[in-house]
Amino acid sequence: MNKIFLSSFLLGASLFANEGYEVYKKNCKSCHVEIMSEKEVMAKLSKMKAPPMIEVSARLKENIKTKDEEDDVDRHLFILFVKDYIMHPNLDFSMCHAGALEKFGTMPSMKEQITKKEAHAVAVWLYDRYENIEFK
Ligand code: HEC
Numbered sequence: 421m422n423k424i425f426l427s428s429f430l431l432g433a434s435l436f437a438n439e440g441y442e443v444y445k446k447n448c449k450s451c452h453v454e455i456m457s458e459k460e461v462m463a464k465l466s467k468m469k470a471p472p473m474i475e476v477s478a479r480l481k482e483n484i485k486t487k488d489e490e491d492d493v494d495r496h497l498f499i500l501f502v503k504d505y506i507m508h509p510n511l512d513f514s515m516c517h518a519g520a521l522e523k524f525g526t527m528p529s530m531k532e533q534i535t536k537k538e539a540h541a542v543a544v545w546l547y548d549r550y551e552n553i554e555f556k
Pocket residue numbers: 443444447448449450451452469470471476479480502505506509510511513514515516520521524525526527528530534542543546
């Protein structure tokens with residue numbers, strides 16, 4: 421791979437991550453706290469509007485696991501799921517705990533708030549942001 425291609429590819433990847441975080445701050449943060457421990461969640465549950473993003477990410481990673489040896493496949497499926505879910509939230513497809521769903525209800529569709537490109541960026545961010553960070 422030539423150097424120019426590689427560096428523009430890497431630049432592109434980091435722009436995506438940045439854009440995803442911007443989308444999160446603008447459109448998701450009001451309901452989903454970025455990071456907190458399981459203990460804090462329990463303590464603050466009555467004041468929360470939605471599960472924190474670290475939990476959402478961890479739970480989806482736990483659930484979206486193929487037998488494919490390549491991590492990329494699971495990451496790809498995760499991103500596809502999130503992109504679709506936030507545009508068309510549906511309790512039948514939600515992977516949240518039943519108890520959490522009862523408390524929070526379904527999330528509103530982001531269709532009017534964000535573009536498909538932004539949905540992609542925020543889905544990528546949601547996966548990569550919590551790589552190697554455990555929710556506990
Ligand atoms: C008005 C509050 C609100 C906003 C804004 C919001 N969400 Fe949610 N979200 C929720 C609630 C409540 C749930 C839990 C119920 C559910 O799964 O629908 C949830 C669940 C989710 C899930 C989990 C689905 C699953 O199956 O486990 C994802 C992924 C998600 N949100 C992503 C996002 C992203 C990305 C944004 C911003 C673009 C966002 N949410 C904005 C309230 C919100």
